[in-house]
Amino acid sequence: MNTITIIDYGMGNLRSVxxxxxxxxxxxxxxxxxxxxxxxxxxxxxxxxxxxDAIARLKELGLDDTIRDYHAxxxxxxxxxxxxxxxFEVSExxxxxxxxxxxxGDVVRFPLMPSSVPGESLKVPHMGWNELxxxxxxxxxxxxxxxxxxxxVHSYYVRPQDESVIATxxxxxxxxxxxxxxxxxxxxxxHPEKSQRVGLSMLQRFAEx
Numbered sequence: 494m495n496t497i498t499i500i501d502y503g504m505g506n507l508r509s510v511x512x513x514x515x516x517x518x519x520x521x522x523x524x525x526x527x528x529x530x531x532x533x534x535x536x537x538x539x540x541x542x543x544x545x546d547a548i549a550r551l552k553e554l555g556l557d558d559t560i561r562d563y564h565a566x567x568x569x570x571x572x573x574x575x576x577x578x579x580x581f582e583v584s585e586x587x588x589x590x591x592x593x594x595x596x597x598g599d600v601v602r603f604p605l606m607p608s609s610v611p612g613e614s615l616k617v618p619h620m621g622w623n624e625l626x627x628x629x630x631x632x633x634x635x636x637x638x639x640x641x642x643x644x645x646v647h648s649y650y651v652r653p654q655d656e657s658v659i660a661t662x663x664x665x666x667x668x669x670x671x672x673x674x675x676x677x678x679x680x681x682x683x684h685p686e687k688s689q690r691v692g693l694s695m696l697q698r699f700a701e702x
Contacts, residue, residue, distance in 0.1 A: 540575025606666025
């Protein structure tokens with residue numbers, strides 16, 4: 494049994510993520526303690542809500558530098574939903590706001606795109622089940638079907654400057670980056686904790702990576 498530390502900064506589905514980790518046979522610790530986060534074996538950065546509020550909260554708690562310090566050690570880190578977006582340099586949500594800058598690139602809003610219904614646009618936020626197009630077979634995607642379905646809730650998406658970090662893409666009017674992978678760093682725009690068997694498989698592989 495491995496222990497996974499989930500960062501508590503007040504803006505994530507903390508209990509849902511913790512329950513999913515426990516369901517696949519591992520121990521979850523939810524904490525905002527900087528010393529505990531710095532020494533964690535594996536770390537999850539969750540997130541739900543606005544980028545501006547999230548990065549302000551991380552800075553207020555001193556967790557922005559803590560996350561950067563942890564990442565610099567090369568230990569496994571998983572970002573979920575807003576936790577993916579926070580890893581990038583800047584977001585245009587409610588103005589321009591600097592992120593953690595661990596990955597180069599930005600976070601932008603979905604453009605208005607026509608739907609299959611004449612005269613209507615695709616709804617934003619992008620909400621519900623959608624497929625992953627696996628671009629690079631990240632270790633936590635092992636043994637999944639060719640186009641697995643996962644659960645999304647978001648109005649913004651990331652644009653990595655370095656396209657070699659893209660693990661999966663998803664189509665929603667445009668083809669957007671839905672998961673990144675670089676060395677020990679993984680992050681998904683979708684919610685693995687809400688994605689049933691497929692998501693649980695990813696969380697298990699992250700816990701055992």
